[in-house]
Amino acid sequence: MSTSMRVMELVRFGAADTAFAARELPRPTPGPGQVLVRVLATSVNPLDLQTRRGDYRDQVALPTVIGNDVSGVVVETGPGADDFQPGDEVWYLAPIFAGQGTYAEYHVVDQALAARKPARLSHVEAAGLALVGVTVWEALVERAAVRVGERVLVHGGAGGVGSAAIQLAGALGAEVVTTARSKDHEFVKGLGADIAIDFSTGDYVPQVRALGGVDVVLDTVGGDTLTRSPEVLADRGRVVSLVDIPEPQNLLAAWGVNATYHFVFASPGRAKLEALGRLVDRGELRPMIGAVLPLADIAEAHTLLEGGSTGEGRRRPRGKIAIAVHPLDQQPHGTGASARKS
Known part of the structure; x- marks a missing residue:
């Protein structure tokens, strides 16, 4: 396995077309109770737009990697991380403003925050549901x-x-x-x-x-x-x-x-993901993926989510904009809206 990884790094606050740069960074190593995940998909959320614009500049030091949704495969476990084995498919919401974000080929997370990916979901679908799913669960179940x-x-x-x-x-x-x-x-x-x-x-x-x-x-x-x-x-x-x-x-x-x-400002946790997964398994919840873009086009994804048009004339889709970090198993399985890969 390579000791480096490709990321899209936030290098300046402001407009999407000048905010990001492709970088090679050292691949992280899992610590005690952590797992290293090969990120197959992530997604873009309003929180990412706010972070990129500089709304949270007091909590974000540049340059940095942002993003919070992950669906991928465990490739390495740290000491005491016994809940998962290499090859397990997982999804999770990464801690917000804490450590490296998810616009990257690999990501380290505490195993207690990850859950097994629902079998009915592709990786782009799972990545598109993690943050929004946890958010609405907290909003409607835990708060309201x-x-x-x-x-x-x-x-x-x-x-x-x-x-x-x-x-x-x-x-x-x-x-x-x-x-x-x-x-x-x-x-x-x-x-x-x-x-x-x-x-x-x-x-x-x-x-x-x-x-x-x-x-x-x-x-x-x-x-x-x-x-x-x-x-x-x-x-x-x-x-x-x-x-x-x-x-x-x-x-x-x-x-x-x-x-x-x-x-509500969403907080990660396995129990919420497992509850959402049960709804997915029963056919009561399905991610709505409106577009799938590659990691290199993260600036375009931000532009689409903001409601702007791209150079190809595309405008903001319904539902979520997912990011295919690796090409494995990226097309939806039919539980969500049709997605167009870019």
Whole structure:
């Protein structure tokens, strides 16, 4: 095995087309309780865009390798790492802002954070689900404690997080309302959304209130969502936000409905991955992969996720943008949306 590895390193904060450089770095060595994973796939998330822009520059020293999703194969184990053997297929969410990221051919992780990859998923699918899956699990199960028969409003249902949240809320027995552009309504209803509202053609609040309101709001879009959520919440409703919101917002109306607000920054863990894997095995959750790009095109992947167009005229796809780090087993197995390899 080579002692070096290829990475896409973040060398400067700012625009995607100047932020990254291809580098050869020493291949990491697993320490006690750790495993070395050959990264077959990773993905791009809004957190990566924020990191690249410099939103977290106090926590990120340049140059560095970013990225948090991994699906791959264990190639080496450290002392005391007995949960896995070389050749095991694993997936995980890497610790955020702690150690090397996942835009790399190899990655070291504490074995307690990794889980065996669900057999129904290809590596690109598993990589596309790790961070968003853990995030929506924390949001809807651990924080909002969604119950059977409740109504959940998922903002941004056609996105990577929203598409997973619609499915998880449905699996929990909730009625799902989501906001999405009209061109995406068939897509989100195919995921299990009961009602889709076009946020681009009118105010979503009166439409949600006409339904009788909701018990839970999942905010994936930011803006004035926190301020307006009490307008659609039932008494003792819950709001879960996944978005950094630097501007002050007036939450006075939240007292009128006894609202509870939660703010989620996902934390890795095997138990959450195993719970998600059981939903995958039962056919209740499938990753939605809108595009697959090679590691060398990480800047293009960032541009697509930001909603820009590439030199080939491609625009942001529905669902997740996955990154094929190695060519092994990269096409989806048919459980997610069709992916186009670049």
